[in-house]
Amino acid sequence: MRDLMDKVKKNVIWKSIFRRDYKENVRDRAVAIFGNVFLHLHPVQVRESAVKLRYTWGMGGITFLAFIVLVITGVVLMFYYHPSVDQAYDDIKDLEYQVPYGVILRNLHRWAAHFMVIVVMIHMFRVFMTGSYKAPRQFNWVIGVILLVLTLLLSFTGYLTPWDQLGYWAIVVGTNMGAATPLLGFEGPFSEYFGITAYNDVRFALLGGTQVGGNALLRSYIWHCVALPLLSIILMFVHFWRVRKDGGISRPQ
């Protein structure tokens, strides 16, 4: 057994990956965290009170987990989906009826999306109630609020992709709300003073036209699959980094 372990461990490949041996002590644990690209955002050591679930509820971490699930399932879903008016709905039907593990795949994405919105709210609620938005964490609170908006936008843009009645009308209503926004929408107040018409307002930008059609589907798809996730990832890493830099995860004083 030992020989076998030696064989596995004492060669160039193993060493090139893990660099050094691991012994169950404080130093090695710290080194393992430092040396790992995924873990090094995390502090090597945390205070005991910070680990207590009843204070943080772990909601930030769970939100991130949901996001990871969404990215993975989302990428797989992209293999089966065409953002075109003719094919989108049929592709969704095929996911249900024909693609291997399509049902669980699509539902995982859906459930995780709902779940993420819920937990992100709870996370924010906790941060607010524990006063963790106060100095020195003001900046991170702002980042968090932007991330919340991004989460909601991700949900909204994802809603249209099945191209069914539910999504269609949701986008009709949603973008009409945009059209009624002051300054930004042509139906909103003050639009006439700024030369805002139906062809240059925020709704036009969202839909790529004045009606919910192929362009709107393509735009929401690009926002949903490329632009918004990229933004979210960047801001998330700022968010996590700032947690450490602003004095570690918040805990009872």
Add this chain to the structure above:
Amino acid sequence: MAEDSTTKSLSRSYLFAFLGLLMLALTLFVIWDDEYGLRPWKKYQTQYKELKRVQLENDYQHALVEFDSAGGSQKLAELEIKLKEAEEIFQSPENQNKYNTLKSSLEEVQEALSKNQNQLQRYRGELLETEYFYIKNQNSEDKAKMQELQNKIDNVDGRRKRLLEQEESLKESIMTFTSGIEELRAQIQNLKSPLEEKKERLAKLDDVPLEIKQIHINDVGKADRCESCHIGINDVEQVSDEQPFTKHPASFIYLKHHQSGEYGCTFCHRGQGRATTSIEKAHGNVKHWDEPMYEGDMTQTSCLTCHSDVKGLRGAEYINNSTELFKKYGCYGCHKISGYEGLREIGPVLTEVGSKTNYSWMVEWLLDPKSYFKTARMPKFFFTKQEAESIADYLFSMTRTVRQDEDYEAVEIDWDLADKGKNIWSQSRCNLCHVTGGRGGNHIKMYAPDLSEVGTKVNKEWLFNWIKDPKKYFPETKMPRFRFSDDEIHALVEYIMSEYIDDDYEPTYAEPEPIALESIENGKRLIQKYGCYGCHELQGMEEMTQVAPLLRQQGISFLRKDEMGEKIGTELSSIGSKPVDLLDFGKLKKLIPHDRLSYLKQKLRAPRSFRDNLLMPDFQLTEDEVNQLSAILYGFTDAHVPARYVVPSQHELYQLAGAEEFKFSGDFEKLVEDVKCTNCHPIKGIGADYAPDLSIAGSKLQETWIKRFLGSPDVIRPLIQQMPNLGLAQGSITMPRFNLGKEEVLSETNKSDIDIVLNYFQQELVSKDIPKKVPELESVPLDEQISLGKKLYDDKGCMACHQIGMDGGAVGPNLSDIGNRLNEGFIFVYLKDPKRFKPDVVEPNYNLSERERIYLTNYLMTLKLDSN
């Protein structure tokens, strides 16, 4: 902060292990579910395979038994012994020696041939090369070399030919050794192959994979996976009569003309073709799926998607009947439907109804038409008595000033005259269309009023004028103008007024009572509200009535054309694809199922049950009629199909070709208009299919016969062929006697009716494929031909269906007088392929040879009755 100074490590391995196991269990469930739970078709395909195995096994065993009983195995054994003997002879050392020698010399020859071939190729190559240099340099050396090479080539080629001959003869000699064996092997193979084929099919069954079967049609974006469960839909012989294993019903019509690869299933059946996870989903019986699957007759509603015209379309009988029913009730009178524009109003003209009917009859009729006779088309409007009177007042006020009933008691009947009238009634076959006392009305496709009590509805004067010239009163009537003399009409009227009366009749409005002006105004409003003008013509008569000026002075005007243009009903052009959410279920929201079909049926059954104040009247439809009408309503969709699926109607084809549509012309057109030939006879696609098709009558019928028949029609076809469902006594239907050819002359040309018909038949209604005469056979004398023909008639069992004299069956036409009736050329061509003239004819095609057809025709032409 003190607590943080020491480092602690915590382990959550139990929790982690527990969650890990939970995750594993879930994953395993997902795998199972994806493999079996969500793929029920695997189960069906497995079951189908088992059923198919049983079927093939039976088939094989059956074939085996048959093979044995036909002495197949014995024959096989004999052949095998022979084969063995032959092989033994072949294997004997002596033969083997010879065989091997031949073979080796063949090999030698073949080797020499291949060398020879190489040589030839080389020389030819060289020749080409030299030729090139010669052309380039014009060198005499090259010229000489070319000659030399050519000689060599000729030499080698000659050798090659000799070698080829040698090879051929060697092959032949070898063949003599083996040919016997080869032949025996082939015989054995022939004998065994049907059995082995069956066995092979059985064995191959195991290789059939379980898989989703999909028909993908790109241009309509369909992917139908129905056959994943309905795996045997294309079977010739079904493995089970249980779903989903059955074959397609009547596939020789439906699938033959709509190959599943081209059309898929949901094109006709709807439902959710992509769904494979449950029956409900696949059949579209789930919430938010707008198109549940059609089953049975209802499926024919889809014919309308591509076929503009379903008349005479095989397999579309149900929807065709629906269409006719829809037209019969004149639904298009109140509802706008694309494709049903400009059709005739089905109700009679009402402008002069005051001079036609009895006042109390009119009121009763308005209250409940079906109480007068139950086949009435007019629906019940649920009027109050006062409303009914108001409408009657409005209608009567166009010709009268008072309400008053006829005094039928005072009508004197001349019984002798009535007796004469009875004769005319039956000769004219009035009962063919009109029902009296529950009898008659056999022409189901022709709607005519029940006349059982007409004697207490109309008056003598009107009836006389009506029969004399129906079009004068009602230009678009379907009633023919019989060529009666005035005396005959008088007799007929006398008979009708004495025979067909309501014995319990009592006048309600015995005393004259002036028509009140408010009542007329009220009636006018009601007519507008309920849109009576959808079915009845009742405008534009202001100037023509005696009473109108008087009324006008009093401030009353009749409805003008522009006051009744609109159709009052909802447009139905796309009712079949109207979203369910847009249908108003009103009071019945919770009481009936929330789908389109239930809505339509309820609307047809009880039109005003959804809300108060609805206008649609109650047609008191039977459940069958409700189903049929909902089928056609379902067919009115806004579905767009690619042009390649569309089957244009005859009318549209003419339009596309830019050609004139076939129309009758000249005097014949007027005659048809007058006698209404097309009420029963189809002629080149025009008219009902109740009587024989006359499209090629000129080629088919003999001149003298046409003349005689039109003068006095008698039975040709037994009833059964026309009215299979009625079960009436055979032979009771013939063409009515229209009294054609009587003194009357139709136009300036001074021709009699019969001449007009004859002329038109012979000039227009002929087929150039039908010769006048049968080809002559000089080799066989006519007598002999006739007797041979008679023999054929007996041999082929013609008398099973046809009657000659008193013998024979009654399915086909009686042939006793065929020699006087049909042209011989027609019989000759008809016998070749009966279905050519009438696709649904019962007569089988016996594949008679031309000679046989000549014999038979000549025989049939001898069958004549000497009536004259």
